[in-house]
Amino acid sequence: MLELRGRARPYQWGSTSAIPGLLGKPPAEGPVAEVWLGAHPDGPASVGVGTSIVDDSQLYPSRVPPGPPSQSLAEWIAQDPGAALGESVVERYGTSLPYLLKVIAPAEPLSLQVHPSIEQAEEGFAAEEAAGVPRSAPDRNYKDRNHKPELAYALTTFEALAGFRARRRIGEVLKGLDAPLAQRLRAVLGMGGVRGAFEYLLREQTRPSPEEVAEVAEACAARPAADSPSARADRVAAMLSERYPGDPGVVASLLMNPVTLNPGEALFLSAGTVHAYLSGVAVEIMAASDNVLRAGLTHKHVDVPELLAVLNSSASPPTRIAPERVNAAVSTFYAPVDDFELSEIRLRDANTRVRVRGIGPRTVLCLRGAAQLEAGGRVRSVIAGQAVFVPASDGQLTMRGIGHLVQAAVP
Missing domain, CATH: 2.60.120.10 (Jelly Rolls)
Known part of the structure; x- marks a missing residue:
């Protein structure tokens, strides 16, 4: 057994207090969105050092200098993969740890995103390698060759959006909104289905203006909860509009299933499932990958054509897994x-x-x-x-x- 120290991720949407609180420490100097406890090359954990999953130098960098370099879990596994992983795992997955465990603490919504299948990841990775796109480039889609199915296990009440609602249900949510875009989207939904409505919001040729998005968000905020077919969807859209004004992802949220996990409950996300985590604290486990294709609600790179090629637009309820x-x-x-x-x-x-x-x-x-x-x-x-x-x-x-x-x- 080896002590494991994770790699903190200071993404803008993270909480300053949730993960430090797990460690019994005061709030960090900046956001601590995730802690990676795996061997992925973009953020491998360290072995045999420290007594907590996050070093104080990652939480309070202005006060605590970083310690000496330590051996990473990936390096330790590479010394004897058979002993570290077991021969059956090496036969199936090679000499890399197949999973990545994280603690995740969004204080603000994450981007609207999907993850590829193995076949899509291998093809996309090879294409970007052939094109000479650096793996560290901000516009790189495929950081590795792996798929990224994931499971979120809630430690607190955890809010998310996951997958598409049924077309009829989306029509009900849009029907009572006093906004031209909402009614236009209902017409698109009737002709092109859920995929057609989602594409309408994202593609450059039909992408709504910030003003049109704002009108929908204002209509959601103004609709009385008693008269709404989904008061929760209205609240989510209004909240997203405050954080990402004018982003079509605000309206796209109305097409999706809102999810609330209570502590101890789990949500599974398969390849191609559009989703966004909104708030809470969870343990997240996934295949060892960092491949993310974004649709909106982000300041990072968005590649709409590639996302639509990966997207599963089938309407389905969120996949909750019982233990x-x-x-x-x-x-x-x-x-x-x-x-x-x-x-x-x-x-x-x-x-x-x-x-x-x-x-x-x-x-x-x-x-x-x-x-x-x-x-x-x-x-x-x-x-x-x-x-x-x-x-x-x-x-x-x-x-x-x-x-x-x-x-x-x-x-």
Whole structure:
């Protein structure tokens, strides 16, 4: 078992207090949007250093100087991939950790986005490599060759938009809005379906003006909740308009399913599913990728043609995954992919040792309380805000304590 220190991401939409609060620390000097606890080359975690998932130098850079360079998890795995990952994982995925575990804390909405399938990622990556687009370029779409299905496990009330509503339901939401764009969009919806309406909002030839978007947002804000077919959709559109005035993504949100996760609930997002996280704190697990195609609600690069080529425009309800109970302390969320699974562990008796399912590469994060972990003849204690990497060679993992933990693993 190895201590794991993550890589903080200071994206503008992040919270200054949520992740530091998990660590029992005061608010950071700037936003801490995510902490990456994986081996992805864009932000690999460090091993064998520190006692928390985020170094103080990442939270308070003006006061705490960075420490000496440390070995990354990717470098450690590369020394002996078979021992770190297990031979079956190496056979399936090569010498890279297949998943990426994150803590995510949006204080403001993330961009409206989709992620590609493996085939789309491989094709897009090869095309950008052939075109000589630097991997660090802001207009690069494909940072790697992998797909990016993901699962969000809520730690607080977590708000999101995920997938498209049914066409009839969208028509109901738009019908009572006193705005020309809303009524024009209803007509497009009737002729071209959900994809046609979404494309109408994004394509350069038909993209509405900022003033037209503002009229829709104002109509949403003015509509009485008692008269609205979706008061929540109205609130979301009005909120998005305040943060991204004039962005067509504000109107596109009316086409989508609003989602509220309570703590302990999980949402799965497959390739091509349009989505946006709005607020809350969650643990997020995904295939090890950073491929994001954006549609709006962002100041970053937007590639509408590529996004539409990847988009799944089928209407479908959000995919909530219920955990399967493994034993009295462990429940596992089995996502419909082979790259990852996520288990929640709730320890209630410090005198009872619990077996935790999984024999490959595992990442354990303590969210609350404390636990003693034992694997491979080693014992390590963790408290809230600490994480460890358990290599395949350590074998069976057991733990005891009183606390709430999650484990990322490969099925």
